[in-house]
Amino acid sequence: MALHQATASAPVNIACIKYWGKRDTKLILPTNSSLSVTLDQDHLRSTTTSRADPSFERDRLWLNGVEEEIKDGGRTATCIAELKRLRREEVEDKQPNEPKLSTYAVHIASYNNFPTAAGLASSASGFAALVSSLAQLYSLPVSPSTLSLIARQGSGSACRSLYGGFVAWDQGSNPTGIDSLAREVAPQSHWPDIHALICVVSDDKKGTSSTSGMQRTVETSELLQHRINHVVPQRLKAIEEAILKKDFDSFAQITMADSNQFHAVALDTEPPIFYLNDVSRAIIALIVEYNRVSVAAGRGRRAAYTYDAGPNAVIYTLKENVKEIVELVVKYFPQREGSFKDVFELFAGVDVAA
Ligand code: PMV
Structure with missing residues (x-):
């Protein structure tokens, strides 16, 4: 049979x-x-x-x-x-x-x-x-x-x-x-040059599940209403344009702004939800400084952090910057118990195999 x-x-x-x-x-x-x-x-x-x-x-x-x-x-x-x-x-x-x-x-x-x-x-x-x-x-x-x-x-x-x-x-x-x-x-x-670096800050099970977190946010956050009605529609248009034009500076600016607003909306929830920890925030500071130097040198933003419902960072960057950023992350976040765990590089994209 x-x-x-x-x-x-x-x-x-x-x-x-x-x-x-x-x-x-x-x-x-x-x-x-x-x-x-x-x-x-x-x-x-x-x-x-x-x-x-x-x-x-x-x-x-x-x-x-x-x-x-x-x-x-x-x-x-x-x-x-x-x-x-x-x-x-x-x-x-x-x-x-x-x-x-x-x-x-x-x-x-x-x-x-x-x-x-x-x-x-x-x-x-x-x-x-x-x-x-x-x-x-x-x-x-x-x-x-x-x-x-x-x-x-x-x-x-x-x-x-x-x-x-x-x-x-x-x-x-x-x-x-x-x-x-x-x-x-x-x-x-x-745009095959886009790479993602995953920084595993913690592999613990997350505190608030996305399902219960979202429900609480929808019920209690005023900021979510502002986000839905006045921020996301414009951002989506702008990031689609940035992707089509391969404009990494805009892609990075929008990606980081949206991660920040998502975590602000989590904080605006009653009771508040914290997904980032001190290591997550320190990685944000590192990327902000990296971009400040890069913009001052006339090269635009070259890295973008983003965080989902947990403390682990994903850093988007172009292939030419991967080595430099991995070295920076490893230098400032040496592996030790309770802090930064691992960083591995991934190439973004590739179609789903049937
Ligand atoms: O599909 P869910 O329930 O796992 O929710 C995902 C929510 C975020 O990862 C925080 C955002 C997103 O768009 O993936």
Whole structure:
């Protein structure tokens, strides 16, 4: 009998314009659009294998070898149900000779090649890989944008990992979520010189999850309303332009401003949320000084820090500066217990392998 199995990988993405806040918590519809860079496939990625078999009694999931419960009506269950529905509608109803895989239970095993919950967006690569592997298993004739609609319901930021390179997530306005999907702004090949340095300040599990943090921010922060209505729309336009023009100075200025505002919005939440620690702040100071010297020399900004819901820094820079910045970081943040842990260089971009 045929073996119905498929494996797919998806990389992590790191946002330059942050998604923070849901207007619909079930469908995961955001309160603002966002934009990210998808990192290199080889370094930080999730790889997921899915198998469908008539002998399986129920859907099951293993993360890094440990079984996780698939809760009824939860995010994983929603993604699996959506992909089974597409299999039925797009394949089985149209081609009656195809096996009825949508009626079989699936077993899914996913591995990350980096520590989970290190503030490195493992949920983004995880759900993108899960959706890609099931789409492949079911031979779905759909675009990455359509798959992004499903990955979004697993973890919002996951929708952006369906594309490589520079990716926007348009918030959309339809209450069904049909227009809240990922869009490629530019492929990685457009600007291959952009590199990302990941500075692992701490690999502890983060304090406040993005889900509960966002909910509290939406309920209590006035600054979030200002951000959504008066800041993000202009910033998105400007950063897309900077990417298309390969204008690193503007890209860096906007990326750092948006990271700062995201963390300001977290602080404006009641009770306040602190994701950065002293080492994170010291890395910000180092990059600010690096850029000050660079601007004074007429070379513009040459590095951009950004932080997600955790203390780890991602520094975007052009290839020619990587060595210098790594040397600076290592000089000022020698590895010691409780402080800076590791720095590894990644090439941003590269398309998701099917
Ligand atoms: O998709 P989530 O629930 O993991 O939220 C991600 C939130 C940030 O990483 C802070 C910002 C972003 O756009 O990725």
